[in-house]
Amino acid sequence: MTTIKRGTETNCRDLEGAKGYELLLKKVYTVSSKNDPETPRVWLQSLVCKRAGFEKGQSLYVSIDEETKEITIQTKPITNKDTTVSVSGRTIGRGESPIVEPLVDTASIRYKSIIRVRQKVEINVFRDLQTLDCKVVIRPLIFNIFDKETFVKPSDNRISLLSVCSGAGFGTAAFEETGAFTSVGAIELEEDSAEAFIHNFPNSYLFNGDLRDVAALPKADVILATLPCNQASTLGEGMEGIMDDLILATTEIIRAAESRIVFLENVPKWYKTEGYLRLKSLLLDEYPFWSEATIESFDFGSIARRKRGYACAFKTEEEFLAFRFPKPPAAPRRKKVRELFDKKDSPNYEWKPIDTWLNNFNERGKNGGSWKDRSIDKTFVKGNATELQCIPKRYTSQSASNSYILSEDEKSFRFLTLKELMKIFKVPSWFSYPDSIGKIRSYEMIGQSVDGGIFQAIANKIAEVFFVNRTRKNKEATQQLYNFQIDSEEQLGFVF
16 A cells, blocks of 8 residues: 655645555646636546546546545545536547547636636546545645655565656666566656556556656655756756756655665766756765766667766765676677568558658758768668667658668668667567557657666666665675675676
8 A cells, every 4th residue: 555654744635545545646737717717627638537547428526625625536426516527538540440538628616616727736646445446636736845745655575766757668667677676656747758658657656747846756766867958958048947946856856755876867968067966966965976977879789879878876885886887898799770670560661762852951951051061871771780870859850860771772761660669779578659649759759768778787787786785784794795796897797
């Protein structure tokens, strides 16, 4: 059962966790209006409805409790004053198998006793641990940056992991693939990414909203954080203030989770920003030991380049000394692109004429700028290629910075398929997208993802720290184990 730790606030608003309910999801959003400017609208999007198990056409009961300042929506009545609403739906896609996404859209002047238009509120999905029925509780957001509610979720005795700015969950998947970690929670702003995350980690808690609004989170042994890299690429464009806010919010999340290790991943330039340095300085009192590295995935055998910076923060010197980032093999075995092709997809390949692309490229080159004298040596590759350029978020655009598969007659090209990209980035075979996420958005998500091979290597190194510490019996024995670990790293390191 989920247990709740009370903060300094006397009103622990997630006390349901101690009464036989499990908190599955928390979403923060700003109340809009409907019918007239002052009538509050309760808008439950598909992420919330699916997490609560609501289906199109289902009747729900709405209960208003002015004493607790809560609006509760569930499948059973609570009082004789309850009103009813129906679950509507939005159809996505066409053809023989369209997808119906459940939605709840209700507005009432009665809601004004609890929530107001333009007010931030939190939507909570709770599950009854006995009946497994779910209820949705809407209430005003009460936020204290220095006082967060924390709870403990069962982690089946594996190392518990909390993902901050989780995206679709590719990094979390790489950690779980090692067999040593289990996800207990994620924080993600984008709703479709959050939906992809919960699709792959249905037993994990999810907060969908701004980092700066996080008021409750699970404790975890390890935090995985991939913060926005805007500051590393748009300095001087008004992002500094926003990034400062996110850094402050992240430090409080890390403190509240009480993790033993914090793992950060980002573009290399991010580690030279004031934001990273501020994050590090704000955490030094609890995490005084830091290890940093820049790793190029190509050096570890990947055929796609993805250079990233990594950092691990530790509370104790012993665990800091027990950790080492993996080193690249002297002679990595690198696959050819054709080895990653899925032959079942071949009839569906969408080939495009290369002449059209080249004519467009040459025309742009005449205008100068970044297109002039641009090399396209790795833009078009054949099946025997062993190196690709970095796969960006906008991979489906036609750009010289991308890598495409060239036909044998060199007259056509195609994009790498999603399945092929999954293999290139070593995404676990069990990871999948929900049907509601379109093809272009799926490409964008994997373009923003991580190299699963590198993440698994680092995850194994982090797991070693826990295993080493589990066997210690006294300080002297622990020191001997750490010395052995450091001296013998080459033998104990992760093998690709």
